[in-house]
Amino acid sequence: MEGTLLARDWTVAASESLEAGEVLEPSLVQAILLDVASLGADVVAGWLKSSAYAAGIPVILSPGFTASGHLAEFLDEPAPMSEDPDGFRVKLRFWGVRGSIPTPGPETAFYGGNTSCVELQADGETVILDAGSGLRPLGDTLIKESGGIPLNLHLLVSHTHWDHIQGFPFFRPAYQPSNRLRVIGYLGVRHDLEEVLHNQMDSTYFPISMSDMMAQIDVLQVGEVFHCGPVKGHAFYTNHPGKCAGFRFDTSAGAVVYVPDNELNQSGQATHMPRETAKHLRARFAETVAGARVLIHDAQYTRAEYVDRVGWGHSCLEDVVELAGEAGVERLVFFHHDPTRTDEDVNRLIRLARKIVADNGWSLKVDAAREGYEICL
Ligand SMILES: [Zn+2]
Numbered sequence: 001m002e003g004t005l006l007a008r009d010w011t012v013a014a015s016e017s018l019e020a021g022e023v024l025e026p027s028l029v030q031a032i033l034l035d036v037a038s039l040g041a042d043v044v045a046g047w048l049k050s051s052a053y054a055a056g057i058p059v060i061l062s063p064g065f066t067a068s069g070h071l072a073e074f075l076d077e078p079a080p081m082s083e084d085p086d087g088f089r090v091k092l093r094f095w096g097v098r099g100s101i102p103t104p105g106p107e108t109a110f111y112g113g114n115t116s117c118v119e120l121q122a123d124g125e126t127v128i129l130d131a132g133s134g135l136r137p138l139g140d141t142l143i144k145e146s147g148g149i150p151l152n153l154h155l156l157v158s159h160t161h162w163d164h165i166q167g168f169p170f171f172r173p174a175y176q177p178s179n180r181l182r183v184i185g186y187l188g189v190r191h192d193l194e195e196v197l198h199n200q201m202d203s204t205y206f207p208i209s210m211s212d213m214m215a216q217i218d219v220l221q222v223g224e225v226f227h228c229g230p231v232k233g234h235a236f237y238t239n240h241p242g243k244c245a246g247f248r249f250d251t252s253a254g255a256v257v258y259v260p261d262n263e264l265n266q267s268g269q270a271t272h273m274p275r276e277t278a279k280h281l282r283a284r285f286a287e288t289v290a291g292a293r294v295l296i297h298d299a300q301y302t303r304a305e306y307v308d309r310v311g312w313g314h315s316c317l318e319d320v321v322e323l324a325g326e327a328g329v330e331r332l333v334f335f336h337h338d339p340t341r342t343d344e345d346v347n348r349l350i351r352l353a354r355k356i357v358a359d360n361g362w363s364l365k366v367d368a369a370r371e372g373y374e375i376c377l
């Protein structure tokens, strides 16, 4: 492993050197790989805990590793890839976390390059949030996990920008006659959702027509309140060009809020709308996300980048963290990463977000959305 990394111009600092007291500068560390037999795992965990900035550094554990001591404490933080305790009622899995366009490549391999798609398993229902390119691997996994039992799925489409619908033609469960799929859009966003999905599969763009999808598919336009089985959903407008919906779900394990594309514009800098309107918008979003256990929110830019992107319909990370912190959100997963962001950039953003939280004394947990990341409630 060390040879492989060195061959790619990585610097490898062995845990022994940490034991010997060497202090690494956190900003120079891109990832930590802990081997099952590593004597220094506990020391590494202690070092990670000693720096607020270090908490954003990804830790990759070798298979079968059982954490103990300081490392177990560290793993209680939101860094682990997956939590899968027995008896969870609500589970989130991230399949596409990128905004605007898929971004495959070595520089985005850690957080992933697929566009918006999040799976919410809640109280026996499977609710899919958006149909970006992450929908394709989700569909394959759902088929594999179903063991041949027909699937009953709810697919919510926030809006019809490409990065939120482009995975739909590749969603294999939609081609199997035994499955049932409810595609749900917010009536206020657009009235012709079914037509847009059909058009995307017109022969000009795609070789298979939507009418070749053999599952029982119902495309529904819902109002502000709707239900996915026992899970009550609330749809609301976000601030995004051409309109977009966000969704809040009341589950038996608490509220989960999904806000895919949204320009909070709360910082007051370079505002493109009257200040009073911006204030009103922010108050409305604070109310919508208040007390949520998990908030998944667009954070495509930083405040410094935002100056040149006012009106593009996306938020600054700093604004999102402040909104979540002040609204008493338990866990923020920032999402819809800009296509230009490398894995290293996203690591830096995690550190920035956690510094804001620490400076304000909030108990908010912050993570960056990452393909394969799971949260159980
Ligand atoms: Zn988008």
Ligand SMILES: [Zn+2]
Binding pocket: 159, 161, 240, 244, 261, 313
């Ligand atoms: Zn959009």
